[in-house]
Amino acid sequence: MTTGGGGDMTVDALVIGAGAAGLFCAAQAGSRGRRVLVIDRAAKPAEKIRISGGGRCNFTNIHTEPSRFISGNPHFVKSALARYSPVEFLNLLKRHDIAWREKTLGQLFCDGRSELIIKMLFDELNASNVEVRLGVKVSEISKSGEKFRVETSHGTICAARLIIATGGLSIPKMGATGFAYDVARQFGHAIIPPRAGLAPFVFSGAKRKEFAALSGISCPVRAVVGEAAFEEAMLFTHRGLSGPAILQASSYWREGEPVKIDLFAGADGVQQFKIAKEISPKKTLLRALEERFPKRLVAYLAEKNLILSQQGGSRLADLPHAALEEVANALSDWRVYPSGTEGWRTAEVTVGGVDTRDLSSKTMESRLVPGLYFIGECVDVTGWLGGYNFQWAWSSAWVAAQAI
Numbered sequence: 001m002t003t004g005g006g007g008d009m010t011v012d013a014l015v016i017g018a019g020a021a022g023l024f025c026a027a028q029a030g031s032r033g034r035r036v037l038v039i040d041r042a043a044k045p046a047e048k049i050r051i052s053g054g055g056r057c058n059f060t061n062i063h064t065e066p067s068r069f070i071s072g073n074p075h076f077v078k079s080a081l082a083r084y085s086p087v088e089f090l091n092l093l094k095r096h097d098i099a100w101r102e103k104t105l106g107q108l109f110c111d112g113r114s115e116l117i118i119k120m121l122f123d124e125l126n127a128s129n130v131e132v133r134l135g136v137k138v139s140e141i142s143k144s145g146e147k148f149r150v151e152t153s154h155g156t157i158c159a160a161r162l163i164i165a166t167g168g169l170s171i172p173k174m175g176a177t178g179f180a181y182d183v184a185r186q187f188g189h190a191i192i193p194p195r196a197g198l199a200p201f202v203f204s205g206a207k208r209k210e211f212a213a214l215s216g217i218s219c220p221v222r223a224v225v226g227e228a229a230f231e232e233a234m235l236f237t238h239r240g241l242s243g244p245a246i247l248q249a250s251s252y253w254r255e256g257e258p259v260k261i262d263l264f265a266g267a268d269g270v271q272q273f274k275i276a277k278e279i280s281p282k283k284t285l286l287r288a289l290e291e292r293f294p295k296r297l298v299a300y301l302a303e304k305n306l307i308l309s310q311q312g313g314s315r316l317a318d319l320p321h322a323a324l325e326e327v328a329n330a331l332s333d334w335r336v337y338p339s340g341t342e343g344w345r346t347a348e349v350t351v352g353g354v355d356t357r358d359l360s361s362k363t364m365e366s367r368l369v370p371g372l373y374f375i376g377e378c379v380d381v382t383g384w385l386g387g388y389n390f391q392w393a394w395s396s397a398w399v400a401a402q403a404i
């Protein structure tokens with residue numbers, strides 16, 4: 001790994017972007033005997049791997065399947081995921097003696113720090129004699145004949161294969177740029193407008209104040225946006241709502257749409273009230289709810305008339321079935337209208353990107369410009385929370401590496 005490095009050079013393949021996808025693709029292509037160079041404008045490589053998964057990198061998910069990805073073409077991911085699956089990546093970790101564990105919902109994390117994954121990638125790169133140059137800015141890309149000519153702050157690089165792996169727009173503070181989209185447009189590719197995904201919701205006006213007062217409360221919910229539904233925790237924050245269920249829902253959300261929150265998290269609320277009434281008929285409705293949900297949340301919901309506030313003090317035995325049903329329905333179909341998401345500042349991923357229509361799903365090569373490849377997050381493929389985005393980075397990088 002060098003900072004800057006200099007001089008004009010010619011390689012078989014130039015990878016722009018030293019993140020998960022770029023490094024992995026370069027190592028794999030290098031191991032196939034290709035002369036590969038990786039450049040990145042940042043001073044440090046793979047920063048997103050380093051901070052991912054709370055510092056332990058949630059590097060894949062054992063439930064990886066096409067339905068866990070958002071894309072204009074839901075079939076696009078199939079080939080790459082089938083050819084390089086989580087099992088292949090686990091085999092690689094085994095060869096590097098990296099221990100891991102499943103946390104929840106099939107999410108696999110390193111036992112140690114995320115840096116182990118970065119070290120593994122660099123060990124692979126070194127074994128394949130791949131050079132990584134950091135702090136290199138690209139000023140112009142052109143193609144004449146079979147070769148790409150890339151003008152950089154450290155000289156001209158010529159390559160027959162150009163692999164764009166510069167990621168999406170999330171977390172500009174960490175160096176995210178729209179570089180991949182600019183290159184794609186330059187060569188005639190369409191872009192699905194990028195939006196912030198896996199981002200907390202923010203609210204304005206009264207709701208913002210109300211939720212701020214509840215901040216810190218977390219409870220399991222089922223969050224639904226359109227056809228997409230996620231059963232996980234929801235967290236009230238000073239600006240709105242967060243937590244895994246909400247982050248997942250945000251990737252599907254469009255401005256103006258409601259988010260439906262089922263506080264029973266998919267369970268049958270009516271049935272739960274029925275059982276509570278049978279077991280403890282003297283218990284008041286409020287008390288029963290306080291045993292089920294956080295107290296401060298119950299007080300808020302009562303204030304908002306979601307739970308028949310005037311009857312909250314009534315004993316369950318005195319409440320007719322219809323009244324309990326009304327409460328259960330209100331709590332399982334609570335609709336909130338975010339004013340937006342926290343946006344690129346905190347979004348974990350970018351939804352949208354280089355349109356898959358003009359990319360080969362088998363190799364990630366452009367159908368418009370032979371020798372040009374797009375891999376990783378810059379492509380219009382976005383995984384759910386839980387290791388799916390890194391799996392896409394590995395899978396798309398691997399298939400490209402077999403073709404270059």
Ligand SMILES: Cc1cc2nc3c(=O)[nH]c(=O)nc-3n(C[C@H](O)[C@H](O)[C@H](O)COP(=O)(O)OP(=O)(O)OC[C@H]3O[C@@H](n4cnc5c(N)ncnc54)[C@H](O)[C@@H]3O)c2cc1C
Pocket residue numbers: 016017018019020021022039040041042044045046047048049051052053054057058059060136137138165166167168170171174175176177178179347348349375376377378386387388389390391393
């Ligand atoms: C806080 C956070 C936590 C996350 N945790 C997880 C997790 O646990 N599991 C999971 O699956 N996903 C996680 N993700 C998402 C995951 O990090 C990304 O999907 C993944 O890193 C994408 O890999 P990539 O190689 O395509 O892009 P990146 O990893 O973003 O790499 C792109 C590289 O390109 C470089 N670059 C950008 N612009 C230019 C330019 N103009 N010129 C040259 N180089 C450039 C950047 O410096 C960077 O090194 C997380 C994301 C964030 C922000």
